[in-house]
Amino acid sequence: MINKQAATGSSIVVGKQRNYGELVEFLDTNWSASHTAEETASRMKRLDQAFDTISQKRDSILIGGVNGKSLTVHFASRVLREEGLQVGAFYSPHILTYNERFCIDNEVISNKVFTEVGNEVLAVAETLGLVPTSYELLSMMAFVYFNANNADIIILEADQDGFANTFAICTPKIHAITRVNGEDVEFNEEVARPAIDSLLTHVKPGTHVVSADQSKLNLQVMLELVEARGGVWDMPIRKLIPLEYPFEQLHGRCAALAERISSIYINSFVNKGVVVVSKTLLTKLKGQRGRPTLEAKRQSELHPKRTVEQFWKEVSSSLPGRFQILDKEKPSILLDNANNIDAFKNLLLGIRLLHYRRPFKGLTLVLGCNNTTMNQNELLKLLRYFFKKTSGSVIVCPVEKIAGQAGDASWDAEQVTNDIKGMKIKARSAKNFKEAFEVAQKSVDERHGLVVIAGSSSIVTEYWRHKGIKKL
Known part of the structure; x- marks a missing residue:
């Protein structure tokens, strides 16, 4: 159940209360609303401020690119969940219902809570004199819902169809790029630079950037743009995760990107005191000098540590509508x-x-x-x-x-x-x-x-x- 007081940090604003069907109707009819990138950024900033800068209350990871974004979000959610974190995941698009876009620990939001959160955001928007577009409403609902449920980390899939500015309010810890070129056209630097620049819009000083793109040209341009923005460039993905047949060759790169994202977050942020992790696959432990004690050997045999390889053998390799x-x-x-x-x-x-x-x-x-x-x-x-x-x-x-x-x-x-x-x-x-x-x-x-x-x-x-x- 959503804690509205915790979500807003202020008194609850009461406006027109829509039922689930009416909320879906609002979303269905507001995708084509005319807006510019600047207008979207402005509305999101005002909503964020009204919710006491809710976008900054939880760590966030942004996933952008052309293909494989939802799979990367899914895999990263599973890995971070294995690390003992509560993970909020915002997907795009949905197949049958808008609920599919909101998951906490891979559990989809219920109709009741979806309606409550949607009404809360719309009520605040109405008091500000704003009419948010559907994607703006869904994005702000994600922040409110995940914050109310105390998610340790939020993973956001950035829709590439002109909605990227909804996340201008974020200061992502990590920004991952799956692929840059979806049409198999030869990219020269003149074409690649503006395309990649638009994908890196939300990179802030200190944001870690990692990519699974395979083009050396794209990666070089990405490196230059990340450094110019003050971001931290991490080594791109080279290997594939050995998923079950035939998914290794299809989704193995997305899984490898997800593992790298999770490793960066665990080792660069969580272990610096942000969240206490009870069990781990990814934490780099300091080496122990000398031979292990007999007791340490005995405990290791009695309670063998689960490995990353074992984890990937058990993970579902697909999502609805993705092979x-x-x-x-x-x-x-x-x-x-x-x-x-x-x-x-x-x-x-x-x-x-x-x-x-x-x-x-x-x-x-x-x-x-x-x-x-x-x-x-x-x-x-x-x-x-x-x-x-x-x-x-x-x-x-x-x-x-x-x-x-x-x-x-x-x-x-x-x-x-x-x-x-x-x-x-x-x-x-x-x-x-x-x-x-x-x-x-x-x-x-x-x-x-x-x-x-x-x-x-x-x-x-x-x-x-x-x-x-x-x-x-």
């Missing part, structure tokens, strides 16, 4: 919200790895895209190469615009289908997702076939709605 395999369905379903070239490369690699382990008897990709900036020619090349090696077909369908999810107008299904056919790939179009899914199910073997649903977060949402699921 999510539903192998109990007939046929098996694979859901992925890939919506740029880099993400599609990862998706197709994962499908190929699954095929190597157990050859499919039928493979159909249901494709629903709404990212107008994606390089369609590159996607066609990827599909052509993939289907040369792996037999299968594609069904293209339009997707609905879902409030709170990235994406513009749905691609023209007929045109995209013709383009795919031009690559000598078996393809057809469907008038909606329901038709596409029903055709896909019939096109593969019930026991050993695979239906892949990908191209956007919207099509993943449509799958769950088609199944009658209202909450994940």
Whole structure:
């Protein structure tokens, strides 16, 4: 239960009380509100001040970049939780409900508490004469909710669609960048510098910065910009965490970034007296001179310390909509919200790895895209190469615009289908997702076939709605 007095640090402001449905309706209708970066930063600053500078009451970690942000938040939350910390995680976007964006120790916020927190923030906004956008409201709700529940650390996923200034109020301890380039375009320094500069907006003096990007050029530019801002540059990620097959090659880099984030936080901040840690996988202990005593040896044998390797073997390697395999369905379903070239490369690699382990008897990709900036020619090349090696077909369908999810107008299904056919790939179009899914199910073997649903977060949402699921 939320402690409102603790959350605000002042008397409770009473305004219009919305129920859960009314709050969701407010959020659904305020994504397109016109605003500039400066206006967003100004509103967030005023709200933050009204809540007694709540953004500074808890340590924060910011995760930015193109792909893999939610996975990195998930993995980092799990590692820090293992260290004995209470972790608040703010995700973006959601699939079915806004509740999915708020987790404490991987537990999603309840409808009741979500409504209470939302009403509290809106009441304060009304007294200030502010009408926050949906992302501003959700961001401030995250600070209020996590602070009220005494989270030791808050991990924030920075949405890349123009909402970054909501976190201008933060002074993050760590700023992590997953990937810089999602469209597989050759970056020269002239292109890379402004793109990376926008990702590092919230780096303050003393902020540790670490990245999992693989481009030497991007990392060099990042290093220069971090040092210019007075940040602390940490070594970039080189290795992959050995997750279960096939996730090591798909999500291993995100897991490695999460482990590095956690290690930096534990060793640079927690061990300096911020929080007392009862058990640890990551703390660097001072070496003991000489041989261990017999008692120390005995205790070590009786109570062996859990290792990081053991931890990763037990961690769930996926999230809803991120290479999510539903192998109990007939046929098996694979859901992925890939919506740029880099993400599609990862998706197709994962499908190929699954095929190597157990050859499919039928493979159909249901494709629903709404990212107008994606390089369609590159996607066609990827599909052509993939289907040369792996037999299968594609069904293209339009997707609905879902409030709170990235994406513009749905691609023209007929045109995209013709383009795919031009690559000598078996393809057809469907008038909606329901038709596409029903055709896909019939096109593969019930026991050993695979239906892949990908191209956007919207099509993943449509799958769950088609199944009658209202909450994940």
